[in-house]
Amino acid sequence: MDELDETQLKNHVDSLKQQLQFNREKTSVSLPELTKWIEEKMNEDPFLNPDILKDNPWVESSKCVII
Amino acid sequence: MACQGLAKGETIHTLKVESESLKAKLEEERGKLHDVELHQVAEKIEALGQFVMKTRRTLKGHGNKVLCMDWCRDKRRIVSSSQDGKVIVWDAYTTNKEHAVTMPCTWVMACAYAPSGCAVACGGLDNKCSVYPLSLDKNENLAAKKKSVAMHTNYLSSCSFTNSDMQILTSSGDGTCALWDVESGQLLQSFHGHSADVLSLDLAPSETGNTFVSGVRSSKLHLYYPCGDAFATGSDDATCRLYDLRADREVAIYSKDSIIFGASSVDFSLSGRLLFAGHNDYTINVWDVLKGTRVAILFGHENRVSTVRVSPDGTAFCSGSWDNTLRIWA
Numbered sequence: 124m125d126e127l128d129e130t131q132l133k134n135h136v137d138s139l140k141q142q143l144q145f146n147r148e149k150t151s152v153s154l155p156e157l158t159k160w161i162e163e164k165m166n167e168d169p170f171l172n173p174d175i176l177k178d179n180p181w182v183e184s185s186k187c188v189i190i
Numbered sequence: 191m192a193c194q195g196l197a198k199g200e201t202i203h204t205l206k207v208e209s210e211s212l213k214a215k216l217e218e219e220r221g222k223l224h225d226v227e228l229h230q231v232a233e234k235i236e237a238l239g240q241f242v243m244k245t246r247r248t249l250k251g252h253g254n255k256v257l258c259m260d261w262c263r264d265k266r267r268i269v270s271s272s273q274d275g276k277v278i279v280w281d282a283y284t285t286n287k288e289h290a291v292t293m294p295c296t297w298v299m300a301c302a303y304a305p306s307g308c309a310v311a312c313g314g315l316d317n318k319c320s321v322y323p324l325s326l327d328k329n330e331n332l333a334a335k336k337k338s339v340a341m342h343t344n345y346l347s348s349c350s351f352t353n354s355d356m357q358i359l360t361s362s363g364d365g366t367c368a369l370w371d372v373e374s375g376q377l378l379q380s381f382h383g384h385s386a387d388v389l390s391l392d393l394a395p396s397e398t399g400n401t402f403v404s405g406v407r408s409s410k411l412h413l414y415y416p417c418g419d420a421f422a423t424g425s426d427d428a429t430c431r432l433y434d435l436r437a438d439r440e441v442a443i444y445s446k447d448s449i450i451f452g453a454s455s456v457d458f459s460l461s462g463r464l465l466f467a468g469h470n471d472y473t474i475n476v477w478d479v480l481k482g483t484r485v486a487i488l489f490g491h492e493n494r495v496s497t498v499r500v501s502p503d504g505t506a507f508c509s510g511s512w513d514n515t516l517r518i519w520a
Binding site for chain 2: 151155160183
């Protein structure tokens with residue numbers, strides 16, 4: 124902060140004022156929605172859905188054959 | 191003159207006082223709305239089961255530290271840049287090198303794939319962001335087609351195309367971010383606001399793509415690319431943190447006493463449930479974002495992990511390291 128000149132400080136103050144105007148939500152509103160979004164999306168996540176994991180192009184199926 | 195100096199000092203003093211009181215007020219506002227913790231919300235959610243993830247490909251070819259990488263939207267090509275000044279385009283699936291360019295500078299800290307897959311952008315200590323069109327002819331001299339797009343007054347730390355090949359967003363050690371027109375090299379918009387080196391930036395995952403986050407000095411960040419309402423940071427203090435943009439605050443810290451080395455890069459799985467963090471102790475930690483627990487530690491790299499990026503379809507993630515290699519994990 125100390126190295127800022129007057130113009131930079133003015134910009135900084137303006138930015139803080141703008142941030143104060145920012146419309147905030149309670150975490151009791153935003154976090155359940157975020158959690159819900161993640162839960163719904165988990166079915167499509169190749170790392171988390173075993174059915175998609177089976178078809179992962181990066182994972183070679185075993186080349187060994189039992190005779 | 192003396193009078194003027196005094197007046198100026200006073201203005202600066204007033205501004206500093208004002209900024210301090212505004213900051214306190216901001217903290218107060220944020221505190222008011224923090225009425226529940228993430229782990230409380232996630233209490234009833236099932237924990238993740240056992241987690242197996244292995245190195246599926248190793249990309250060798252860089253002569254020095256790998257500093258940055260980006261996926262092509264085709265989900266198999268990768269561009270990576272290194273301290274030795276080389277930029278390589280890989281077919282990660284076959285591990286073949288498709289193109290290689292030597293930049294006129296060392297420490298190529300930023301590289302990005304164009305959305306069309308027809309060009310890559312990169313830069314570093316040259317303070318520039320250059321775009322190289324890619325052609326099917328592998329013997330073609332890419333350096334001859336180089337186009338200097340962006341110019342900063344200090345090193346380029348990060349770059350990203352917006353949703354088209356036409357515009358590129360850059361961040362720099364000069365403390366600014368800027369949006370450029372690729373064709374003309376014209377500066378479209380400059381973003382000031384940081385009072386230190388800007389080390390990273392990431393665009394929100396919306397179609398219009400008109401918001402982005404940027405971070406300074408010790409924290410490398412990556413936007414929550416899945417839904418765009420939150421982002422995560424990895425930091426020198428060995429922690430990763432989750433920030434909720436709607437609540438305008440930090441909502442989770444991912445740390446353990448046993449993790450003492452800084453996290454240089456983070457990214458989310460497709461759903462955002464997993465957070466991958468590359469660390470300076472050569473490991474990659476995988477976190478359950480909702481429960482705040484570590485679900486896996488991945489070993490393999492023989493030096494610092496400098497970058498981690500999940501592929502566009504979420505089937506794999508790539509890590510780049512100071513051991514000169516990149517690894518694909520799935």
